[in-house]
Amino acid sequence: xEQCMGYVLxxxxxxxxxxxxxxSVNGGLIDIEYSSYPLTYPREGWAEQNPRDWxxxxxxxxxxxxxxxxxxxRVVSLSLSAQGGCxxxxxxxxSPVCNAVSWMDKxxxxxxxxxxxxxxxxxxxxxxxxxxxxxxxFPTIFWFRKNRSDLLKKVEYFASTIDYLNYLLTxxxxxxxxxxxxxxxxxxxxxxxxxxxxxxxxxxxxNLPEVVPSGEVIGRISATAASELGLSEHVEVxxxxxxxxxxxxxxxxxxxxxxxxxxxxxxxxxAISDTLLFHKPGMDDRGFxxxxxxxxxxxxxxxxxxxxxxxxxxxxxxxxxxMRPGSSFEELNNDALAVKSGSEGLLCIxxxxxxxGKGSFLNIDNIHTIKHLTRAVFEGVxxxxxxxxxxxxxxxxxxxxxxxxxxxxxxxxWPHIVADVCNVPVELPRMHExxxxxxxxxxxxxxxxxSSIEEGSRCFRGESSQVEPxxxxxxxxxxxxxxxxxxxxxx
Numbered sequence: 248x249e250q251c252m253g254y255v256l257x258x259x260x261x262x263x264x265x266x267x268x269x270x271s272v273n274g275g276l277i278d279i280e281y282s283s284y285p286l287t288y289p290r291e292g293w294a295e296q297n298p299r300d301w302x303x304x305x306x307x308x309x310x311x312x313x314x315x316x317x318x319x320x321r322v323v324s325l326s327l328s329a330q331g332g333c334x335x336x337x338x339x340x341x342s343p344v345c346n347a348v349s350w351m352d353k354x355x356x357x358x359x360x361x362x363x364x365x366x367x368x369x370x371x372x373x374x375x376x377x378x379x380x381x382x383x384x385f386p387t388i389f390w391f392r393k394n395r396s397d398l399l400k401k402v403e404y405f406a407s408t409i410d411y412l413n414y415l416l417t418x419x420x421x422x423x424x425x426x427x428x429x430x431x432x433x434x435x436x437x438x439x440x441x442x443x444x445x446x447x448x449x450x451x452x453x454n455l456p457e458v459v460p461s462g463e464v465i466g467r468i469s470a471t472a473a474s475e476l477g478l479s480e481h482v483e484v485x486x487x488x489x490x491x492x493x494x495x496x497x498x499x500x501x502x503x504x505x506x507x508x509x510x511x512x513x514x515x516x517x518a519i520s521d522t523l524l525f526h527k528p529g530m531d532d533r534g535f536x537x538x539x540x541x542x543x544x545x546x547x548x549x550x551x552x553x554x555x556x557x558x559x560x561x562x563x564x565x566x567x568x569x570m571r572p573g574s575s576f577e578e579l580n581n582d583a584l585a586v587k588s589g590s591e592g593l594l595c596i597x598x599x600x601x602x603x604g605k606g607s608f609l610n611i612d613n614i615h616t617i618k619h620l621t622r623a624v625f626e627g628v629x630x631x632x633x634x635x636x637x638x639x640x641x642x643x644x645x646x647x648x649x650x651x652x653x654x655x656x657x658x659x660x661w662p663h664i665v666a667d668v669c670n671v672p673v674e675l676p677r678m679h680e681x682x683x684x685x686x687x688x689x690x691x692x693x694x695x696x697x698s699s700i701e702e703g704s705r706c707f708r709g710e711s712s713q714v715e716p717x718x719x720x721x722x723x724x725x726x727x728x729x730x731x732x733x734x735x736x737x738x
Contacts, residue, residue, distance in 0.1 A: 256325035257687030268683035326690035328493035331429035337613035342653035385431025459544035485693030497684030504647035510655025512560030554635035595627030667720035
């Protein structure tokens with residue numbers, strides 16, 4: 248049956264590598280392949296990649312899964328999930344003139360200060376859904392204009408990861424709304440380009456990709472790309488989405504009130520709303536802390552509300568490397584399990600959660616051991632996550648379901664702490680390749696192989712388990728959370 252109905256490809260182009268996954272149109276994962284590539288750091292605060300590495304990894308991984316499955320003539324469509332916020336400078340032939348500037352790059356920090364004077368933080372936030380940030384394409388282009396005007400003479404187009412790859416796949420320079428938002432050039436209200444940010448950057452719409460909404464066909468794969476990927480020339484390329492939106496779709500978060508927690512190096516919450524909501528506090532925050540980033544969801548009439556906890560899994564990794572060198576994450580998890588909920592009064596304040604940006608341990612007593620410190624790190628990360636979770640409620644969105652994915656789900660403890668601290672059931676999908684799965688849903692829906700993105704999300708996410716909050720822990724953590732907020736000056 249799967250041979251008759253065909254296959255779809257969901258390809259996730261990430262920061263450190265690319266995964267290509269082959270799915271049946273019923274949502275069954277057939278095969279997956281991964282290929283890594285490097286980041287380079289030419290100066291302090293700079294982070295770059297060779298954009299050709301993305302294409303080589305995409306070609307290599309796709310060719311591998313298609314060949315193993317003997318699926319060359321059975322792949323109907325493909326779509327991309329991609330990292331956002333990278334800047335690729337292209338000449339008139341769409342060839343890169345230098346390395347891509349990663350979303351991790353901070354070279355434009357001083358430029359960002361100047362841009363705040365020209366476009367207020369609040370104005371940009373309400374224009375594209377993101378405040379002025381060092382890593383957005385907008386300030387980075389401004390940096391090149393100030394510091395490398397010689398290089399810009401060669402540049403005709405300003406791309407990011409997904410539109411550069413869409414061009415290589417089809418010959419059509421196309422981007423979706425979820426990816427466009429991270430360039431700083433999206434006008435949310437009109438679903439077009441922002442004249443104000445383009446004018447400040449000194450570019451026009453000619454220099455930017457055309458917008459093709461997620462889930463719509465960009466075009467048929469080119470003969471050259473088909474040959475490199477081991478595919479037939481009949482494959483349709485469907486407009487994909489930013490990786491966090493693809494993860495949400497792949498994990499089953501598509502209904503208003505759903506929220507997907509990607510618990511990786513950073514922890515990212517993406518909630519689904521039927522209303523465009525902005526966060527209520529003042530816009531004096533320059534980074535990820537305590538802010539909602541609203542965007543246009545691939546499902547028409549819906550919106551995504553994103554928040555980012557930069558030091559999620561990173562907090563535990565730092566603790567292990569500094570305090571528990573040689574320990575496995577499983578050992579950390581088991582030691583934390585041996586300590587009562589609440590760590591007997593010990594609190595961990597993760598990096599970036601306080602106004603100083605510094606982390607700390609509070610209330611250390613002589614009863615506390617290294618195991619208490621370990622559990623406090625697990626709990627501290629979730630307390631910061633709760634601050635972000637509460638932003639949705641403050642903005643007017645009631646979160647009914649929390650779906651947790653990513654490396655944090657490998658811990659038998661973390662999902663329980665999340666459920667207790669946030670007082671909401673936590674679903675744990677068994678599909679571990681949510682970004683690829685979400686991209687495959689877009690590929691299938693774009694070619695009418697399934698009736699809708701919602702249907703595809705239900706089919707492709709597969710089965711899941713659920714963790715319920717425990718009433719006694721909800722009460723305990725509620726008290727600990729108030730103490731946590733008091734220290735941060737939030738109460």
